[in-house]
Amino acid sequence: MDLIPPAPVLARPALSRLERRSGRRRLLAMRSRSGAALCFAFAAFPAAAFPRRAGRRFGRARGAALRAKKPAPMPETQRVYPAKDLCSRCGLCNTSLISKVQSACAFLGHGMLRIDSLESRVHGRQRTEEELYFGVAQHGIHSIRTKPQHAPKTRTAWTGVVTAIACEMLRSNKVDAVLCVASKGDGAQLEPKPILARTEAEVLSSGGVKPMLSPNLLPLEELWQVRGGEIRRLLFIGVGCQVQALRAVEEDLGLEELYVLGTNCVDNPRSPEALQRFLKSASEFPDTAAGFEFMQDNRIHVKHSDGRYERIPVFSLKDPQMCTGVIAKSCYACFDYVNALTDLTVGYMGAPWEGKEMTQHSQYCVVRNAKGQEMLEIAKDRLRMGEVDLEVPGRVDRFGLLPQVLKPELDLAFGRRKASVGPPRWLAELLCELLTRLGPQGLDFARASIERATVRNLVCLEAMRGQKGSPRTSAELGVPRHAARIREKYQDLYEELLAAYSDGTVQ
Numbered sequence: 001m002d003l004i005p006p007a008p009v010l011a012r013p014a015l016s017r018l019e020r021r022s023g024r025r026r027l028l029a030m031r032s033r034s035g036a037a038l039c040f041a042f043a044a045f046p047a048a049a050f051p052r053r054a055g056r057r058f059g060r061a062r063g064a065a066l067r068a069k070k071p072a073p074m075p076e077t078q079r080v081y082p083a084k085d086l087c088s089r090c091g092l093c094n095t096s097l098i099s100k101v102q103s104a105c106a107f108l109g110h111g112m113l114r115i116d117s118l119e120s121r122v123h124g125r126q127r128t129e130e131e132l133y134f135g136v137a138q139h140g141i142h143s144i145r146t147k148p149q150h151a152p153k154t155r156t157a158w159t160g161v162v163t164a165i166a167c168e169m170l171r172s173n174k175v176d177a178v179l180c181v182a183s184k185g186d187g188a189q190l191e192p193k194p195i196l197a198r199t200e201a202e203v204l205s206s207g208g209v210k211p212m213l214s215p216n217l218l219p220l221e222e223l224w225q226v227r228g229g230e231i232r233r234l235l236f237i238g239v240g241c242q243v244q245a246l247r248a249v250e251e252d253l254g255l256e257e258l259y260v261l262g263t264n265c266v267d268n269p270r271s272p273e274a275l276q277r278f279l280k281s282a283s284e285f286p287d288t289a290a291g292f293e294f295m296q297d298n299r300i301h302v303k304h305s306d307g308r309y310e311r312i313p314v315f316s317l318k319d320p321q322m323c324t325g326v327i328a329k330s331c332y333a334c335f336d337y338v339n340a341l342t343d344l345t346v347g348y349m350g351a352p353w354e355g356k357e358m359t360q361h362s363q364y365c366v367v368r369n370a371k372g373q374e375m376l377e378i379a380k381d382r383l384r385m386g387e388v389d390l391e392v393p394g395r396v397d398r399f400g401l402l403p404q405v406l407k408p409e410l411d412l413a414f415g416r417r418k419a420s421v422g423p424p425r426w427l428a429e430l431l432c433e434l435l436t437r438l439g440p441q442g443l444d445f446a447r448a449s450i451e452r453a454t455v456r457n458l459v460c461l462e463a464m465r466g467q468k469g470s471p472r473t474s475a476e477l478g479v480p481r482h483a484a485r486i487r488e489k490y491q492d493l494y495e496e497l498l499a500a501y502s503d504g505t506v507q
């Protein structure tokens, strides 16, 4: 276990060269600037927070580590984090594992470049060329859905595959707790509240997407404090940036068993205000929105709290220029759409369009390793798998579509989108129909989405290097091998876009 000792001078010998150069000093300087936060940095948990019996059970060395002084977590009210603007508020800094931030944060040091080595550690090997887009898939990629009798009854959104698996993991006593994202409730249904769920009812309360940055590692502090006690086997549910940080501190958690179940993730809104701004632009009834998703029919589906659905063509956003600044800056520097370090990833975009409501639709899953396969086995009575062929040829080549979509997206990111009148609704609907019937489908639709996000983010990341508010280390932030390979496929387009946007500022 790597701990920050209570005095900075003692910390030095334990730091890597990279940490000495940039990380710890910056962290300390930043905390000094934020006044009272410095006191937090050197406060320590009382050793009494950890029961004595933990020391006996884990052996003397571990017991000593447990009782050792730990750096205090940053308070949740903290405004500036080590990764500054690029912080995805994953929650790690709000735990005493903050001592690991330089090597764990997906947006510090080499950042997401670490996916390459973490893939080897977690899955035993890196992804092959065939696995370029979806990551290591040792047990295949399959369609997946819940059996009708197990479909969620009261869910705010989505199909319930993830929560069904999590419930079965608890029921079969494979894990003691599930770390998942419930809702803040009380008028803030779409805002995330990560919890350590100990019952099926608590797991079910996490159903549906809370489309916002979520501090998923925060409950690890609770787990950390009771470790050696009730929670020794954990199922963690989260998105790519959270899972990367989790994998980096996995060894420090002292768990007997860790399972990681994740979802795809892209373009997360940065705050409640940003989410409302987007909903106002998309929906006629933003106040009752209970969930939304960009679906494979090229429409935004909004589910409302009274059970109604709205389907809005992507070309029909009202005042799209108002959506600049909605997406978190971390998501413009993210190269882990498919959550490569999970044991099992679930998403919707690789399932061909079935013409159903978002909560009824098939999903797809990537089974990365034996633990992922084990989770599916445990939940098999609740699930139907492999019913749908995911490889569906589209009639229009996806390579030709990318330039058309990237320019407006980059204009939005860089605040260059102009107010303009979109096509009339009937034309927007027609365009969506044509695109859905002729364009990429199934896994090819997903590949197109991954390429779009990857090339856009490569351009954004280059522009953000050294930009005010980005972490000073951003010059070192690397891109994983798969992103570099996708860049090669679109080298000319990438260079053209880079020339057009590299002097701009990601908003």
Ligand SMILES: Cc1cc2nc3c(=O)[nH]c(=O)nc-3n(C[C@H](O)[C@H](O)[C@H](O)COP(=O)(O)OP(=O)(O)OC[C@H]3O[C@@H](n4cnc5c(N)ncnc54)[C@H](O)[C@@H]3O)c2cc1C
Pocket: 155, 157, 158, 159, 160, 161, 162, 163, 164, 179, 180, 181, 182, 192, 206, 207, 208, 209, 210, 211, 212, 213, 214, 216, 237, 238, 239, 263, 264, 265, 266, 268, 293, 346, 347, 348, 349, 350, 363
């Ligand atoms: C922010 C976000 C963006 C997504 N974008 C895409 C996308 O572009 N393409 C795609 O194919 N799929 C995307 N997904 C995944 C998709 O929306 C579904 O979550 C997934 O397919 C699982 O559906 P389900 O019905 O099985 O989930 P459910 O059974 O409803 O369970 C959902 C689970 O998601 C977790 N969760 C909810 N909100 C968050 C959050 N903010 N951060 C971390 N975990 C959370 C909860 O813990 C819960 O266990 C995204 C998910 C999230 C959270």
Ligand code: SF4
Pocket: 081, 082, 083, 084, 086, 087, 088, 089, 090, 091, 092, 093, 094, 101, 104, 105, 106, 107, 108, 245
């Ligand atoms: S992304 Fe997570 S680890 Fe990185 S600075 Fe933010 S809270 Fe800390």
Ligand code: SF4
Pocket: 088, 213, 239, 240, 241, 242, 265, 266, 267, 268, 328, 330, 331, 334, 335, 336
């Ligand atoms: S898009 Fe990437 S950075 Fe943003 S919340 Fe999702 S996984 Fe994290």
